[in-house]
């Protein structure tokens with residue numbers, strides 16, 4: 183029996199993970215964690231009966247404790263609670279699907295506790311990849327990608343030699359503004375940006391897809407997961423989201439993973455690796471699709487995407503600045519405090535002001551996060 187702790191159980195990835203748990207008899211949930219959605223947590227508690235639930239918000243945790251007093255479940259809160267859920271003794275696997283770099287500390291704690299990591303929370307790897315990958319190696323812990331592109335790369339690496347890889351090719355849908363002009367983008371609304379053509383996801387990653395910052399984060403995520411240089415990571419827009427990513431080998435041969443866009447496949451692959459399990463849903467019908475097209479990403483239009491390569495190549499604390507500035511800028515855009523195009527400008531503003539610290543400790547990473555937030559706050563005041 184596989185025993186699972188889910189960080190971010192009320193989100194898009196978390197709820198799809200629970201669907202997989204429902205469909206497979208040999209996997210059990212021992213811990214759940216979320217930010218504040220206690221309505222959904224109560225339902226999940228009654229259905230899955232975990233040993234422990236963390237609600238990050240302390241007041242909401244107290245409310246939940248009262249609501250589920252009839253169940254024998256420990257309720258915890260805050261960062262200590264999140265770490266308790268990530269390190270709970272009975273779990274062998276921790277699925278990290280919280281949104282944002284709040285996931286850094288619990289992920290490190292889970293690796294220290296020798297849990298297998300099914301990683302959706304890309305912001306954590308972007309900011310602390312050098313700590314996480316080294317620690318995972320030391321502890322003999324596997325980090326299995328959930329992000330669909332990285333799962334596709336991981337699947338395309340099976341049975342081949344890592345030393346014979348020449349290039350990673352990440353595919354991107356291009357988001358809802360793939361065909362818009364820069365002029366069109368000046369007045370994009372939150373509602374427009376939330377209309378992703380192919381995937382249904384949480385709000386933050388949907389905005390990241392609309393700015394292509396998501397692909398930027400994924401480039402840095404790929405660097406850490408697969409130990410490749412930035413020069414060997416290409417990005418190509420493939421609007422149908424049919425090819426989930428590719429690996430090119432030294433002989434020019436390319437391996438790819440294809441499928442209908444459904445996050446349950448990569449989640450399930452990470453949970454049961456190296457097994458494949460039956461999964462329902464629509465199958466690819468090539469004749470119906472007719473054609474697959476490709477485009478180069480426009481780095482003038484998607485400045486936030488281009489900045490990821492800059493931040494990644496610069497290294498040290500710069501990817502944290504890139505990520506943290508984006509996290510705050512996206513929440514300001516969602517609150518209608520800034521415009522769509524301001525997101526990339528604010529990331530750039532925070533990166534321009536930053537003095538890089540090489541090989542940063544966790545404390546330095548968290549300090550860099552604060553610095554990026556302060557710069558974004560002060561720059562965005564000037565925008566109003």
Ligand code: NDP
Pocket residue numbers: 189190191192193194195196215216217218219220238264278279280281282284302303304305328329330381382383384385386387445
């Ligand atoms: P959602 O916004 O749908 O869900 C986020 C989850 O994180 C919720 O359960 C939320 O709880 C929880 N959370 C937020 N803040 C905290 C906190 N402080 N402590 C504990 N839990 C917290 O996001 P997604 O599921 O879309 O994305 C999750 C991660 O997976 C992101 O890093 C994203 O980039 C990555 N990812 C997502 C994909 C997708 O298809 N959705 C695809 C590939 C990667 P609450 O509901 O209570 O706020």
Ligand code: MG
Pocket residue numbers: 329330331400
């Ligand atoms: Mg992805």
